[in-house]
Structure formats: structure tokens, C-alpha cells
């Protein structure tokens with residue numbers, strides 16, 4: 001039970017003996033510090049917290065072995081073992097709201113609780129840690145897709161939503177029984193199938209959710225009590241049963257006698273992959289390019305049309321290469337001249353293309369002619385800082401996200417825009433690019449998107465809780481400052497070491513902010529320039545190689561920046577800045593070969609030991 005009053009001296013004594021990681025100069029600050037260090041949430045929203053004599057002594061681990069939960073029925077904080085705990089092993093809980101990548105967890109724990117976590121998960125070697133991060137990020141992404149889709153997506157694309165939960169459960173199970181996300185996932189699945197009248201599967205999913213809640217929070221927890229009857233009568237799931245009857249089954253239609261794997265196939269409505277279907281997929285190529293089609297263009301809730309992955313797309317895949325339908329001058333004040341230029345090109349389109357053109361979205365209403373409104377809504381830049389934009393029948397259907405998954409690049413040599421996935425995209429997930437430049441903060445992003453494209457952004461990042469968004473804005477502000485400092489070019493010569501340190505800090509912030517677009521190779525290219533301007537060919541080669549590898553992901557082998565970076569990686573002295581000073585002069589052969597990963601990074605960034 002929480003310590004409800006502190007009038008009794010014994011309770012006050014317990015309270016003041018709790019750890020306080022915050023500085024204080026009076027009693028009020030001391031008590032507030034203790035509360036901030038120790039309070040455990042009394043509800044899922046985390047707005048109210050309680051102080052507990054024993055539970056507040058439990059330390060954090062990112063691979064926690066227990067799950068803590070405020071049980072409002074019994075008015076107690078409960079702690080349940082998620083796996084066997086050996087005698088003498090420390091009992092641990094998880095202090096943060098959700099499992100994220102190692103760097104994010106470390107940053108949040110440092111900020112909120114002022115410690116550097118060294119638990120088993122944080123202490124993994126680089127390879128295992130990366131693998132764990134990939135799994136956690138995938139879980140989080142699926143969680144976001146499910147929660148953002150909401151009822152609308154459950155009703156519109158139920159199979160897709162069920163697929164997300166299926167993948168989520170598989171990821172949780174790969175993590176082992178320690179994960180407390182399972183009951184929620186099974187409950188989501190129960191809601192999805194029941195909304196379409198499928199009581200048989202609803203019964204199985206609801207049963208699994210209840211037994212997982214019992215395991216992680218006890219049979220007297222709120223959820224078990226509230227939904228105890230649903231495995232017997234899944235139609236009791238609140239407000240959902242029979243919104244559609246597309247998957248209608250009776251509650252007793254659960255198949256018997258199936259092998260476990262076959263039962264799971266039935267339960268999750270997975271279709272066994274038939275050879276025929278594979279053949280069809282391989283043939284499914286875009287008519288105008290040699291690229292297989294990875295997407296469909298269809299209605300996306302609250303966004304009009306959008307481009308949606310029709311298969312899983314792996315990081316680095318070229319999703320689309322497309323020639324512009326017409327080109328439009330950008331940054332021109334003389335609107336009439338622009339209208340004339342557009343009008344002339346629209347007239348020259350054949351009838352079919354003209355129809356496609358006028359079917360594109362126009363967010364400007366009758367403020368402009370339809371031709372100009374369509375172009376202003378849909379034009380994509382043909383190069384960095386380009387004075388010309390292009391209008392595309394497919395690429396212009398791609399919607400915006402502040403945490404996008406794909407990069408658009410104008411490939412002058414091909415005369416086409418390319419769209420590359422810079423992280424894995426799940427089947428059914430929307431393909432998104434960023435309409436904005438740089439690392440704009442929340443308020444600025446919303447203002448700009450509203451005034452230029454007429455919508456309020458509710459992407460994954462913009463929908464994060466306020467405290468997360470504030471942290472994100474702080475990181476973005478730092479990114480902006482570092483970017484400007486590095487970009488002014490003076491530091492390369494006058495203070496190269498500080499400049500290199502700034503690039504390293506920038507890359508760390510970009511990773512924390514999950515920015516994986518062209519900003520990252522650009523930062524490595526900055527590091528390359530610092531090294532080569534000061535005569536260090538060895539470091540320059542490594543930085544150029546890293547920038548090139550990232551450009552291959554974002555633009556492909558034949559991308560506009562990929563080749564030139566390859567040239568610099570082969571021979572860094574071909575860069576125009578080579579030898580501006582010889583302060584760090586070093587041959588290209590001096591890249592150390594014997595160092596472990598950490599020592600190599602220390603060498604690369606000239607970090608003194």
C-alpha cells in the first residue's frame with residue numbers, strides 16, 4: 001500500500017530514508033526530490049504516483065525480471081515474477097514507459113533518474129545490442145501502427161491489423177517470457193476479430209490475454225476482473241461485436257485436432273504461402289521501370305490517397321523510380337509566369353495523362369487555378385536546393401511523416417526520382433517521405449504543414465506524449481545548432497578537432513532522434529571534409545566509406561552522391577580540400593586494423609584516452 005500520510009514519525013522516517021538523486025537546499029525540495037526519484041505510477045497514464053516502503057527499493061533493469069502494477073482493486077502495488085528468479089538474484093522492474101533502443105533508454109534513464117544503466121541488455125556487445133535494438137524498434141513501430149490505426153483501421157483493414165499483432169506477438173515471444181506486452185497484444189487481436197463477428201478466434205485470443213494478465217499482474221488485477229467473462233462470451237468485449245460480420249464464426253467453431261503450428265495458422269488467419277502466389281509477385285513489375293511493384297496506391301484514413309507497402313520492404317530497397325509528368329519552377333515570385341509554364345505543359349499532355357493530372361490532390365481549393373493548386377500540392381524537388389520541381393503520378397501520392405521511412409532523391413542521370421526505404425517497412429505500412437527540410441521542431445512543423453499543405457500532422461512523432469515531444473524538440477534544437485556550426489566551414493581549418501567532435505555529437509543526436517535520412521551521410525561527409533582538409537587521408541577514407549554505404553541505402557548504387565563518395569573513399573586526395581593544411585597529415589594506409597570496435601571509434605574521432 002502507498003504511504004498515504006506522513007504524519008507518523010515512522011512513516012516520515014521511511015520516506016526520508018528513500019534515495020534522492022536530485023539536489024536540494026530545503027525540506028520542500030528534498031521531499032520533492034524523493035518523490036521524483038521513487039514514485040511509482042498509480043495508473044497507465046503515469047499522471048499520479050505513489051510512494052511504497054518496499055516497492056520503491058526495487059532497482060531498474062531494461063531486462064527486468066518482474067512486472068510492477070498498481071492494483072486498484074486491492075489498493076496495492078503488486079510485483080510479479082516474469083520468469084524464474086534464482087535465490088540471491090536481484091529483483092528488478094522497468095522504470096520507463098516503453099522499451100526502446102539502447103541509446104534512448106540510456107538517455108531517458110540518465111535524464112530522469114541520473115544513472116547510467118549497466119543491466120544485461122545495456123551491456124550487450126555491439127552486434128547483439130544492434131540486434132536487440134532492431135527487435136525493439138520493430139515492436140514499437142508495430143505498436144504505433146496498431147494504436148494509430150484505431151477502430152477505423154480495424155474496420156477498414158482487419159487482416160492487416162491482425163498481421164501487425166501477429167508479428168508483434170512473434171517478436172515478444174522471441175524475447176522470452178519476460179515481456180509484459182503480450183496480454184495487451186492478445187487483447188488487441190481479440191477486439192479485431194470480434195469486431196468482424198469471429199467469436200471462435202475471439203474466444204481463444206481473449207483466453208490468452210486473461211492468462212497473460214494473470215501471469216504478469218495477478219488474477220485480481222483490474223483487467224482480469226473486467227474481462228474475465230470474455231473467453232466464454234467474447235461478444236462482451238466492449239462496443240465492438242458485430243460491427244461487421246465478415247468473419248462470422250460461432251464461439252464453438254474452434255478447430256480441434258490440429259497440430260500447434262497449424263492451429264496458429266488458423267488462429268492468425270495466415271495463408272500458407274503458395275508457390276503460385278510467389279510466381280505472381282516476382283512478375284509483378286512496374287510497366288515503366290524494371291522495378292517490381294512494392295506498393296499499392298489507395299485511400300489512407302484522414303490523408304486522402306497514400307502509398308502503402310503491398311509486401312514487406314527491406315531497408316535499402318528501391319521502391320520506385322519515376323520520370324516527372326511535368327516540371328515546375330520553384331521559389332519564383334511571379335506566379336503568373338509559373339501558371340503560364342504549367343498551363344503550356346498540361347496542354348501538351350495526352351488525354352489519359354491529363355486525366356491523371358487533374359485527379360491529383362489539390363489542397364489549395366480555389367485560391368489558385370486548379371493547375372497551379374495541383375502543382376503546389378504535389379511538386380517534389382528535383383535535386384537539393386533545386387530551382388525546379390517535378391510532378392509525379394505515383395511519387396506525388398506519397399504522404400508526409402515527420403518520422404518517415406523513405407527517402408526521395410532526384411537522380412539526374414536517370415532523369416527520375418527514386419524512393420528508397422531507409423528502414424524495413426512492414427506489409428500494409430504506409431510509405432512516407434518528409435515534406436520538410438532539416439530538423440524542425442514540433443510547432444514549426446505543424447505551422448508549415450498547415451500553411452503549405454493544409455493538414456495537421458498526426459504522425460508517430462507528433463502524437464508522442466508531451467514530455468517525449470519536449471525532449472525531441474530539445475534534441476532537434478541542438479541538432480540545428482551543431483549543423484549550423486559545422487556548416488559555416490570556418491572550424492574545419494581553425495579548430496578541426498572541435499569541429500570533428502561536433503559532427504560526432506550530431507550523429508549521436510540524430511540516432512537518438514531516429515533520424516536516418518540523408519542528414520546522416522551528410523554528417524559523415526562533413527567529417528570526411530574535416531579530415532581531408534587537414535591532410536588525414538586515413539580517417540577521410542573511413543568517413544567517405546561510411547557516407548557512401550549510407551548513400552547506397554538512400555539512393556542505390558547509381559545514386560548521384562554514391563559514386564562521387566566511392567571515388568573519395570578510393571582516393572581521398574581527389575577532393576578539392578585535400579591538403580588545405582597538413583596539420584593531421586597521414587597516409588591512407590594508416591587505418592588501424594587491430595583495434596576493437598570501441599578503440600577504433602576512439603581513434604577515428606580522435607578521442608583522447
Ligand SMILES: C[S@@+](CC[C@H](N)C(=O)[O-])C[C@H]1O[C@@H](n2cnc3c(N)ncnc32)[C@H](O)[C@@H]1O
Pocket residue numbers: 302303304305306360361363377378379396397398399400401453454455456457458459
Ligand atoms: C503530395 S499530396 C500526397 C497525396 C495525397 N494524400 C493524395 O490524396 O493524393 C499532399 C497532400 O496529402 C495530404 N497529406 C500528406 N501527408 C499527410 C499527413 N501526414 N496527414 C494528413 N494529410 C496528409 C495533404 O492533404 C497534402 O496536401
